[in-house]
Amino acid sequence: MTYEILTYILGGLTIGTALMVILSKHPLRSVLYLVVTFFLISGHFLLMNAQFIAIVNVIVYAGAIMVLFLFVLMLLNLDKDNEPKTPWLTKFIAVISGGALFTVIIAATSESFMHLSQKAVEKTGDAIVKVSDQEGLVENLGHLLFTEYIVPFEVSSILFLASMVGAVLLAKREKQTIVEL
Amino acid sequence: MDTGMLIEKFILVVIIFLISLGIAAYSTYFERKLAAWIQDRVGPDRAGKFGLLQPIADGVKMFFKEDFIPKNSDRWLFIMGPGISMFTALITSAIIPWGPNIQAFGRTIELQVADFNIGILFIFGVVSLGVYGIMIGGWASNNKYSLFGAIRASSQMISYELAMGITLITIILMSGSLSLSEIVDKQHGMNWNIFYQPIAFIIFFVCSLAETNRAPFDLPECESELIGGYHTEYSSMKLGLFLFSEYVSMFISAAVISILFFGGYNFPGMDNFSGNTLALLCVLAFFAKIFMFIFIFMWIRWTIPRFRFDQLMHLGWKTLIPLSIINMLVTGIVIAFYQGWF
Numbered sequence: 001m002t003y004e005i006l007t008y009i010l011g012g013l014t015i016g017t018a019l020m021v022i023l024s025k026h027p028l029r030s031v032l033y034l035v036v037t038f039f040l041i042s043g044h045f046l047l048m049n050a051q052f053i054a055i056v057n058v059i060v061y062a063g064a065i066m067v068l069f070l071f072v073l074m075l076l077n078l079d080k081d082n083e084p085k086t087p088w089l090t091k092f093i094a095v096i097s098g099g100a101l102f103t104v105i106i107a108a109t110s111e112s113f114m115h116l117s118q119k120a121v122e123k124t125g126d127a128i129v130k131v132s133d134q135e136g137l138v139e140n141l142g143h144l145l146f147t148e149y150i151v152p153f154e155v156s157s158i159l160f161l162a163s164m165v166g167a168v169l170l171a172k173r174e175k176q177t178i179v180e181l
Numbered sequence: 182m183d184t185g186m187l188i189e190k191f192i193l194v195v196i197i198f199l200i201s202l203g204i205a206a207y208s209t210y211f212e213r214k215l216a217a218w219i220q221d222r223v224g225p226d227r228a229g230k231f232g233l234l235q236p237i238a239d240g241v242k243m244f245f246k247e248d249f250i251p252k253n254s255d256r257w258l259f260i261m262g263p264g265i266s267m268f269t270a271l272i273t274s275a276i277i278p279w280g281p282n283i284q285a286f287g288r289t290i291e292l293q294v295a296d297f298n299i300g301i302l303f304i305f306g307v308v309s310l311g312v313y314g315i316m317i318g319g320w321a322s323n324n325k326y327s328l329f330g331a332i333r334a335s336s337q338m339i340s341y342e343l344a345m346g347i348t349l350i351t352i353i354l355m356s357g358s359l360s361l362s363e364i365v366d367k368q369h370g371m372n373w374n375i376f377y378q379p380i381a382f383i384i385f386f387v388c389s390l391a392e393t394n395r396a397p398f399d400l401p402e403c404e405s406e407l408i409g410g411y412h413t414e415y416s417s418m419k420l421g422l423f424l425f426s427e428y429v430s431m432f433i434s435a436a437v438i439s440i441l442f443f444g445g446y447n448f449p450g451m452d453n454f455s456g457n458t459l460a461l462l463c464v465l466a467f468f469a470k471i472f473m474f475i476f477i478f479m480w481i482r483w484t485i486p487r488f489r490f491d492q493l494m495h496l497g498w499k500t501l502i503p504l505s506i507i508n509m510l511v512t513g514i515v516i517a518f519y520q521g522w523f
Contacts, residue, residue: 032258035313055302063309064339067316071335073321074328137298138359163298 006047014040031069038062052138189290197274197294204475206236212428212479219483243421251368251414256497262318263415263422270430277436278362279448280464283457292464293362293516300361301349304437308345308392312338312419312432314359315394315401318423319411330410333490334401335355337391345388345451348381351512352441370452371424373444382442384501389434391497394427396482400490426522435474436467443470 019041020033040062046053145153210225210232225232238288250259280292297303312335319331346358352360355374356367368374375382391398402410409415412423439445446463488496 023366028255028258032317051297051299051434052302055299055306063306067263067309067312067335067339070316072318073330074332116331155317 003047007044010043010047011041014044027074028070031066031073034069035062035066038066049137050141052141185288189288190434193290193292193294194275197279198271201271201274201429201432204432204471205425206240208428208431208475209239209425209478210236211475212482215476215479216483219480230419235513241419243418245367246417247420248417249414251323253323254414254500255323256398260316260319260419261413262321263426265317266311266314266426267422267429269307269314270426270433273304273307273437276303276361277433278365278445279441279457279467279505280460284459285457291509292460296360296362299359301353301359301364301441304361305342305346305349309338309342311392314423314426315411318415322411322414324414326407326409326413327411330401330407330413332412333407334394337398337400337493337497341391341501343387344497344501344505345392347502347509348378348385348388349441351378351381351505351509354509354516361440361445365440365447368444368447370447371444371449373442373447375442378442378508378512381512382438382506384430384505384508385441387496387501390478390481391493393430393434393478395478397485397488398493399482399487431475431478432442432471435471435478438474439467439470445470452457483509483516 014037017033017037021030021037024030024033038057042057043063045057047050090120213235214224214232216222225235228234228238250256275294276297278291278293278296282289282291284290315334316331319327319334324327352364352374355395356364358364358367390396394401400410401407402412404410407413412420415423446467448462448466451459451463
């Protein structure tokens, strides 16, 4: 029962802060709301007993990526005065395409959720699969990553390496004019 | 979760909170005394005997000063900045194992608020959030110097987090667990990590100096260049919270260093004791280590001059990160060798 109440409270807060990300007028506040949203998502992970994913979500998104966002926004100094005016038509098209994307995502995920819960009902007679308390802990996660999902794991690490090399190349391309100290 | 456990955790939280604040308050006094000794002065000696009431006098002074919010600042973020700083400084204390279990009122009480399965990553996560207070406060002040301080703080913290994270990996490799209580248990007696990982200790120590914005890495508040850095516009207790959170995080990072490298509450010859005596001695040993590290933090501050910003970046990116990666690789290879992979 407490679990359900917590889920509802967390879910409501998550949706609220996520809406504030796009509704708040100031870009810096949007970023801060996004940070809060990431925290709340980590809360959802904690409720599902996935401590490792929860904390990695905080470290990577709230702790590193959002700090860089803030960094850039602080230097840009965006105000209401020099905000570019968007034409009415652009706004209309943006709403339509965003809504279409949202519908597609909802359709796709609801289909797969239905499928999953059907499978669960067939298996256990209950829509919610009760996993053990140890499921999301780091030992089991690491074991799964290095046995069953080793190929996707390695492929994604190669992707990271490639993007790192790319970033270094992009940063190095311009001729350095700063005097080496 | 029963009521007894809730009550004991609540009491523990309150005690840890009070101890953190008390130690932070007296760190300010001790820092000024130490600076006086190093510079051959007397230091604060007016308030109370030996100036022992000085922190209280300072606190009262901070409270009664005019609380000023600049006109063009972002009001809410300006107020939030010091609070976030203090929160991130205090929250790490939740997962620190202060001592072994004690027996009281017919119950076994853990001297750790939350034994997280992923404790060491929690520390890393909080460290990476520590930058928000300074960044938000510095930006919201709407002052060039504050903004410079905030930008310096964030770039410094991001740079030193990397080396810190990599040294944490070596500790995880050594102990085979992410849980802080298990890491401490592995260092039973005198079997401390410092004897196996001296390089990792040095890197971690330098990084903690940078993460807590202590000298020689206190560039975010470098007076000679930036007036007061990120807290230029702050006054009254908001400034007090910013300054105070530095001392709290110094206390907490001293605790983390002693856990990761100096055996936490373990001390040589601990097998001769048992029960509550052992627990008491362990807590005392742990606090002795913490005070030693606080002393070293202060000693460094009053001995070494401040770095220049480019020197800071060079040290972080070109020395500490490669060194920590090499250290991690060597540790991994040695552990693999001992486990018979070759």
